[in-house]
Amino acid sequence: MATMKEVAKAAGVSIITVSRVINTPEKVKKETREKVLKYMQELDFKTNQTAKALVSNRTKVIHVYIPNGLEAANPFVMNVIAGISEELSKSYYSLFLRRDRDIPLKSDGIIAMGLNKSDDEWLANINETPIVLFGHTDLPIDWLDVDNKQGAYKMTDYIIKQGHRKIGFIGIDENKRFATDRLQGYCEALHDHEMKVENKFIRFTANEEIYGYEKTLDLLTKEDVSALFCSSDVLALGALRAARTLRRKVPEELSIAGFDGFGLDLLAYPALTTMTQPVYEAGKQLAMMILDRIENPNHAVNQKMVKTSLTIRKSVRNLKADTEE
Amino acid sequence: MATMKEVAKAAGVSIITVSRVINTPEKVKKETREKVLKYMQELDFKTNQTAKALVSNRTKVIHVYIPNGLEAANPFVMNVIAGISEELSKSYYSLFLRRDRDIPLKSDGIIAMGLNKSDDEWLANINETPIVLFGHTDLPIDWLDVDNKQGAYKMTDYIIKQGHRKIGFIGIDENKRFATDRLQGYCEALHDHEMKVENKFIRFTANEEIYGYEKTLDLLTKEDVSALFCSSDVLALGALRAARTLRRKVPEELSIAGFDGFGLDLLAYPALTTMTQPVYEAGKQLAMMILDRIENPNHAVNQKMVKTSLTIRKSVRNLKADTEE
DNA sequence: CTGAAAGCGCTTACAG
């Protein structure tokens, strides 16, 4: 591996000329350029990105800020990280997983996720480094979010169209926007179908299988619902178990739907009907957005919603058609 | 954000002294140190890792080489990447996802995965940069691998101990060590129980649900097996579907086991019995290994096997006890 | 079209 200095010496030109061959080849006479290129190849020249980064005040590193509370091992996070790193690598950017707000490292840009509403103040004060948020906020900064409200709306609408009138909801009890958005989508769909939101059909809990199980058990023993919309596939897993405990056949006697679609749903029997979030794709888009912001600091703020897609499988019964497998 | 120069000026000392306060504080007089620390805080000093990297010939970047053929979106890869990045961040290292063997970038170390046997030549010729392999090889380089052979052995042994005597095997038809190792574990377990390996009970195919389905269909219509060990959960998924098509109840009439345990198995009904690979943990270990190699180039070669764990669920029936839920 | 000089923000010997 050679440096520019060595290439320059071998080719009998100055270092600057080598630099030009790399960065602005059109400014170098063809013969010179070809001679330099030949020696670059011969000596196995590789740009020292570190030196380049230092002089151009670029680190070629993007920080992905995921608060400590969010496990990196969870499927949602893993999908995002994989998508981001895949896309960054195309532009020779590295990824640094940042677990604390303040660290003694510089970066060219930040992708932040898993924030809650109280983080807005912090967000508003990041001026030195470009930032893109995975989530949404009212602040005038770039963000991308999965349209949870619309997703929950579509799922509820689908369940209603299968003929269900008493639809339970297991919500996630976190101060995150996605949680309240999913509840709201459920409520709005009911409303648009002129159905009442019944508080007794709704439960809130932490996003773990065991609580999905417990809350479903509680709901099913007290109320008579024909379908249950769970805010996550993990909760739906618990709900399925609760249904088995109570010997309520799914989907014959009880319909269950989930939300997420990270693969947890693939092996299920009955296969789980769910709303699939394009998280890996979202990660790729976040990477593109932060790189775009770095290149174009003055572009208009870029905020976009990504749509979820309804994945119909076997866990929701059509009460109208009554055609079962 | 201030530089060392600014801190030095504010504190009335030289840049070198600031550098010492950071790197070898014990060499600086207490008063001086405290004064410098005070100004570092006040001026929000952050080390410019890029400059430090340049002068110390470190990039603070680890390359994760995953050949283009391996989708970054697959659960195995995602788990590894997440584990690696989590661990690297603790030492302020970034991760660069490398998709090509040769790229014009330097790194402090390489973690390579998804290689096949023909890549050994390439591996042997990487001398400039420390490397750790996820997989195994006969070369004297660091590696870590999941013990696929032992995992397959333990699963087969478990199935046999449930009273099964005719056990089918759906293998993965790839020139990768993990694939042949799993086959071998199956064969050795049969052998140790004094059972014959019957070729007619074995099928090979690409690792996709559809082929798991097709090969299982083929096997079940031709042969009479009471259990089926699939080389991956994805194949097991296809096998489950084939069983349903043929109206063979799982596990009552047919037992099915998988391998991987990335979460694909969690929602299944009947829940899938599988061998769980600790992939996320392996990612963390790989990160530790490469950092260790960077710090200690002369340590003895470090090669280790990680054990899989048997995750018993509901898809394999105990023919002896005959106690069913 | 090509080159000499200065500098990015640090660290590493070498002096004192």
Place this chain on the structure above:
DNA sequence: CTGAAAGCGCTTACAG
């Protein structure tokens, strides 16, 4: 215990 000098490998004006 502290500092002046040189240098890591590049790029950016400025000359010619």
